[in-house]
Amino acid sequence: MHDHQAARTISIRVFLALMVLTAVTVGVSFVNLGAFNLPVALLIACTKASLVLVYFMHLKGNFKLLWVAAASGFLFLLVLISLTLSDYFTRDW
Amino acid sequence: MSEHGSLAHHFEDLEQQRQSADLGMWLFLITEIMFFGGVFAAYAVCRWMNPAGFSAGTQHLDVTLGTINTAVLIGSSLTMVWAVQAGHEGDAKGISRNLMLTILLGGVFLVIKGFEYRHKFHDGLVPGPLFHFEGEHVAGIELFMCFYFIMTGLHAFHMIIGIGLLMWLIVLARRGRFTKEYSNPVEGVGLYWHFVDIVWIFLFPMLYLLEH
Numbered sequence: 001m002h003d004h005q006a007a008r009t010i011s012i013r014v015f016l017a018l019m020v021l022t023a024v025t026v027g028v029s030f031v032n033l034g035a036f037n038l039p040v041a042l043l044i045a046c047t048k049a050s051l052v053l054v055y056f057m058h059l060k061g062n063f064k065l066l067w068v069a070a071a072s073g074f075l076f077l078l079v080l081i082s083l084t085l086s087d088y089f090t091r092d093w
Numbered sequence: 094m095s096e097h098g099s100l101a102h103h104f105e106d107l108e109q110q111r112q113s114a115d116l117g118m119w120l121f122l123i124t125e126i127m128f129f130g131g132v133f134a135a136y137a138v139c140r141w142m143n144p145a146g147f148s149a150g151t152q153h154l155d156v157t158l159g160t161i162n163t164a165v166l167i168g169s170s171l172t173m174v175w176a177v178q179a180g181h182e183g184d185a186k187g188i189s190r191n192l193m194l195t196i197l198l199g200g201v202f203l204v205i206k207g208f209e210y211r212h213k214f215h216d217g218l219v220p221g222p223l224f225h226f227e228g229e230h231v232a233g234i235e236l237f238m239c240f241y242f243i244m245t246g247l248h249a250f251h252m253i254i255g256i257g258l259l260m261w262l263i264v265l266a267r268r269g270r271f272t273k274e275y276s277n278p279v280e281g282v283g284l285y286w287h288f289v290d291i292v293w294i295f296l297f298p299m300l301y302l303l304e305h
Contacts (some may be wrong), residue, residue, distance in 0.1 A: 002199050003177065004182055005104060007178055009180065010177070011174045011175065011178070012171070013130065015153060015167060015168070015170075018167045018170075019164060019167065020295075021165050022160065022164060022167065023220070024301065025298055025302060026156065026160050026298075029156075029298070029302035029303070029305060031135040033095060037303060037304060041299070041302060041303055042207040042298075045294050045295050045297075048141075048294045049291045049295070052170065052287050052291050053287075054210070054211075054293070055174075055257040056170055056171075056173070056174050056283075056287045056290075057283075057284055057287045058177075058280075062115065063112050064114075065116060066115055066116060066119060067297060069120060069123065070119055070121065070122075070123075070156050071285075073122065073123035073126040073127075074126065076126070076127060076130075077130040078121070080127065080130050080131065080134055081130065081133065081134045081137065084137075084138060085134070085137060085138070086143075088141065088142075089141070089191050091142040091180050
């Protein structure tokens with residue numbers, strides 16, 4: 001029963017952290033950070049996504065092959081976006 | 094072989110069966126990452142080409158409604174976690190109750206989204222023949238609204254499918270199909286639901302917040 005209670009406590013803490021981060025990203029968006037607007041928004045979104053992946057999607061404590069599968073998905077996403085952008089960003093060079 | 098009725102004959106044991114189900118779901122989610130990733134890449138390129146138009150377009154979205162919907166969706170992820178937890182505890186009633194809460198919150202999200210869409214129709218901000226917006230950066234704003242409707246529309250479509258899956262799980266739970274040892278379908282749909290939440294976690298700042 002202790003395990004179940006602990007799992008519930010963790011889920012509520014993660015939920016609260018996600019809410020705080022949502023408030024932070026909305027609050028920060030009203031401040032003009034110039035070139036840092038995008039990186040800050042992305043950093044907060046990635047942090048939130050990581051919390052969901054690790055705790056809500058139970059990557060934590062699960063078998064390692066699941067980590068590899070999940071990581072490969074995001075690795076290919078990185079390849080997709082970075083190759084696309086490196087093409088468009090360098091066309092005028 | 095095992096006495097347990099939930100164990101398919103091609104698995105060694107329940108744990109191997111559970112891991113296979115999780116891994117299979119994740120392989121599907123990888124295709125979903127690439128699916129949404131393509132749209133995000135296109136969005137990044139178009140935004141880079143039309144910074145002023147996209148920034149002007151962002152100003153036509155309602156940050157308050159977007160924030161409320163973010164909170165609602167994260168809340169639905171929490172109840173989904175509880176449903177999966179109830180599955181591990183063999184608590185069929187807990188599964189049903191938490192899944193119903195998840196459906197309720199998902200429904201609230203879609204209703205708010207519907208009001209936002211209606212507002213865009215009213216303001217003539219829907220791309221195509223219905224687009225009647227006049228002012229600066231018209232072309233950029235229309236392109237931004239294209240992305241807004243495609244991205245949030247695909248996201249909402251995923252949620253509608255998710256709600257259908259949650260209803261199916263409630264039927265299974267009521268029929269007593271889930272036990273302490275076996276609740277893989279709840280776990281799998283949970284992964285899907287959280288993934289759709291993650292997509293929104295990125296859509297929200299990209300569409301509603303950036304340079305608004």
